[in-house]
Amino acid sequence: MKYQIRWALIFFLTPVLLWLFLLIVLPHIDLLLMSFRVEDDYGEMTWSFSNYMNFFNEPIYWLTFVRTAVYSILVTFLTFVTALPVAFYITKVASPRFQGFLAMLLLLPFWVSELVRVYGWMILLRESGVINHFLLRLGILDRPVEMLYNDVTMVMGLVYTSMLFMSVPLISALESLDNSLIEAAYDLGADMWSILFRIIIPHSMPGIVSGSIVVFMLTLGNYLTPNLMGGKNSLWFTEQIYNQFIASFNWNQGAAFGFLLLVLSSLVIWTGLKLTRQKLTGVIK
Amino acid sequence: MDLSVQNVTKVFQEFKAVDNVSFEVQEGHFFSILGPSGCGKTTLLRMIAGFIEPDLGVIQIRGADMTGIPPNKRPVNLIFQHLALFPMMTVAQNIAFGLQRQREKKADIGEKVERILKRVGLPGFGSKKIDQLSGGQRQRVAIARCLVLNPTVLLLDEPLGALDLKLREQMKVELKKLQAQVGTTFIYITHDQSEALVMSDYVAVMNQGSFEQVDTPQNLYHKPGTPFVARFVGDNNAWTGKIRRCDNDGTAEIVTTEGQGFHTKIDGVFQAGDEVDLFLRPEAMLIQPDPSVSGLNRFEVTVRAILFDGANSRLLANPHDSDVEMLIALPQNRQYDHIRENDKIEIGWDVKSGICFPTSLHENA
Numbered sequence: 001m002k003y004q005i006r007w008a009l010i011f012f013l014t015p016v017l018l019w020l021f022l023l024i025v026l027p028h029i030d031l032l033l034m035s036f037r038v039e040d041d042y043g044e045m046t047w048s049f050s051n052y053m054n055f056f057n058e059p060i061y062w063l064t065f066v067r068t069a070v071y072s073i074l075v076t077f078l079t080f081v082t083a084l085p086v087a088f089y090i091t092k093v094a095s096p097r098f099q100g101f102l103a104m105l106l107l108l109p110f111w112v113s114e115l116v117r118v119y120g121w122m123i124l125l126r127e128s129g130v131i132n133h134f135l136l137r138l139g140i141l142d143r144p145v146e147m148l149y150n151d152v153t154m155v156m157g158l159v160y161t162s163m164l165f166m167s168v169p170l171i172s173a174l175e176s177l178d179n180s181l182i183e184a185a186y187d188l189g190a191d192m193w194s195i196l197f198r199i200i201i202p203h204s205m206p207g208i209v210s211g212s213i214v215v216f217m218l219t220l221g222n223y224l225t226p227n228l229m230g231g232k233n234s235l236w237f238t239e240q241i242y243n244q245f246i247a248s249f250n251w252n253q254g255a256a257f258g259f260l261l262l263v264l265s266s267l268v269i270w271t272g273l274k275l276t277r278q279k280l281t282g283v284i285k
Numbered sequence: 286m287d288l289s290v291q292n293v294t295k296v297f298q299e300f301k302a303v304d305n306v307s308f309e310v311q312e313g314h315f316f317s318i319l320g321p322s323g324c325g326k327t328t329l330l331r332m333i334a335g336f337i338e339p340d341l342g343v344i345q346i347r348g349a350d351m352t353g354i355p356p357n358k359r360p361v362n363l364i365f366q367h368l369a370l371f372p373m374m375t376v377a378q379n380i381a382f383g384l385q386r387q388r389e390k391k392a393d394i395g396e397k398v399e400r401i402l403k404r405v406g407l408p409g410f411g412s413k414k415i416d417q418l419s420g421g422q423r424q425r426v427a428i429a430r431c432l433v434l435n436p437t438v439l440l441l442d443e444p445l446g447a448l449d450l451k452l453r454e455q456m457k458v459e460l461k462k463l464q465a466q467v468g469t470t471f472i473y474i475t476h477d478q479s480e481a482l483v484m485s486d487y488v489a490v491m492n493q494g495s496f497e498q499v500d501t502p503q504n505l506y507h508k509p510g511t512p513f514v515a516r517f518v519g520d521n522n523a524w525t526g527k528i529r530r531c532d533n534d535g536t537a538e539i540v541t542t543e544g545q546g547f548h549t550k551i552d553g554v555f556q557a558g559d560e561v562d563l564f565l566r567p568e569a570m571l572i573q574p575d576p577s578v579s580g581l582n583r584f585e586v587t588v589r590a591i592l593f594d595g596a597n598s599r600l601l602a603n604p605h606d607s608d609v610e611m612l613i614a615l616p617q618n619r620q621y622d623h624i625r626e627n628d629k630i631e632i633g634w635d636v637k638s639g640i641c642f643p644t645s646l647h648e649n650a
């Protein structure tokens with residue numbers, strides 16, 4: 001009996017482990033090694049820290065890096081702030097018959113690819129776009145304004161892209177919140193804000209943290225939205241990595257940048273977990 | 286007058302959950318609302334707490350009209366059916382929650398929490414988590430969480446429903462003692478008549494959205510005002526029959542549909558030929574009464590089963606030549622140990638123990 005279970009385990013686990021090893025661990029080891037190698041004056045590859053030194057010596061690199069981190073945290077926070085009322089409405093206010101329908105509406109935009117969604121925004125926002133057209137017609141503007149290619153638009157686009165990944169864990173966290181807890185708090189004299197901060201948010205903490213981790217990682221690693229909606233000055237760190245790999249064909253430098261990004265996201269998530277006193281395993285559940 | 290409810294009605298999509306209910310509760314009283322499941326008790330309580338606005342009628346607390354005042358501004362607190370303790374907080378934080386909302390000083394809060402924990406018999410439990418408590422302890426925390434705010438009226442929605450029988454019996458007595466100590470007005474909802482009878486100063490019996498009778502537990506038991514109350518409060522044997530003759534001394538002769546003749550006292554105006562419902566408590570039936578006692582309705586029954594339940598033991602019996610089932614109290618003084626199943630025994634009941642209602646009242650029971 002025990003023997004059989006052992007074999008079943010191996011049978012089912014092997015593809016997963018193989019997949020993890022071949023597609024994730026192996027390339028990362030290769031990239032890690034690559035990031036420590038540079039071409040010396042004679043065209044030979046040697047071991048060196050210079051890829052990492054470049055990052056610290058060149059302000060454009062680490063400024064972009066810090067910018068990306070700060071904006072990702074901001075986007076995560078804004079996504080949370082917008083998704084919480086939505087999730088609350090769907091789980092606690094809307095009548096049960098509409099809950100499924102409303103959750104569907106949240107999901108709907110994700111049936112088309114991110115590229116199409118971003119182009120949708122561009123059609124709306126660009127200088128000759130739909131919104132400008134209407135504002136001109138209504139006489140609110142007398143000259144079209146460029147609404148694309150700035151940080152505000154980029155952040156908005158990133159929040160929009162991330163909404164679903166925050167709403168779904170929040171909805172499931174709020175669904176498990178007993179309505180009578182909210183009523184009891186109300187009965188004991190709490191106003192809306194103390195119910196939010198003392199009852200709803202502490203109860204939904206695992207959902208908030210898991211949603212935040214997903215949104216933060218997706219935003220940090222997003223390439224399309226910052227590139228298409230952000231302006232010339234809104235550089236995202238993924239663009240730096242792309243430039244190294246594709247434009248400069250400097251794979252070693254690109255690999256070093258990639259690892260710095262990995263360290264950054266791990267660090268921010270670790271800090272977040274420590275601050276909210278959550279455990280990674282608990283959050284994943 | 287701590288609470289006054291006047292002509293309150295609540296309709297849910299054509300369905301009258303609470304129908305023209307009026308009552309008043311004196312300061313410091315333990316007032317129970319007793320009724321079967323779905324009769325509108327919770328709806329009525331939630332209107333007093335402020336979660337539902339009545340469609341008609343006025344609710345006043347200490348003379349102040351509560352219309353339009355939200356639950357967090359009312360001087361009442363509600364203990365929920367499933368307690369609704371905050372699992373993310375400790376016992377002390379749960380109790381301090383309401384005090385913090387009133388912006389009390391930190392030192393005062395700590396002191397009040399300690400004092401109320403001692404009062405409900407949980408000193409030193411402040412730092413425990415809710416899921417570390419037993420059912421009875423949670424109960425007490427829920428009560429402490431409300432009482433610490435000194436509400437004018439404390440509302441309790443079947444708070445003992447989730448406890449096991451033994452603990453429920455114990456909490457019943459404790460709750461009554463606690464209420465007497467703190468002197469807060471309690472409004473207690475239950476579908477368990479024994480809870481209502483044991484704890485209350487006054488009990489309202491509720492049926493299909495309206496009150497049938499508001500009275501002391503003793504009166505409810507001995508002088509039920511409607512057939513519904515007679516059936517719902519305590520056990521009763523019921524017969525339907527017709528009045529054959531009314532006597533001048535407030536008694537009448539009744540013939541049941543099975544053809545048995547009884548002589549019973551009547552309250553109210555009856556005429557010969559009226560259809561009536563006759564109720565009789567199991568303990569009003571005397572087993573093998575002394576032949577010298579007069580004024581008894583005597584008849585013979587066949588014992589079907591002996592339902593032994595300690596002090597609450599009963600005989601299940603059929604009156605002579607009929608299959609009507611009736612319950613007879615079986616005192617456990619060893620005097621009746623000889624009774625066996627299928628024995629024929631004589632039963633007697635006093636003329637004054639019968640309770641009669643005209644059958645027309647039967648329809649809303």
Ligand SMILES: Nc1ncnc2c1ncn2[C@@H]1O[C@H](COP(=O)(O)OP(=O)(O)OP(=O)(O)O)[C@@H](O)[C@H]1O
Nearest residue numbers: 297298302320321322323324325326327328329476
């Ligand atoms: N929000 C609502 N919408 C429609 N009908 C409702 C609503 N709330 C309660 N009802 C109905 O009103 C009636 C009374 O409900 P209520 O909860 O007051 O009963 P209850 O006496 O507390 O019963 P229980 O002892 O089972 O708790 C029930 O038939 C219920 O279906």
Ligand SMILES: [Mg+2]
Nearest residue numbers: 326327366442
């Ligand atoms: Mg109820």
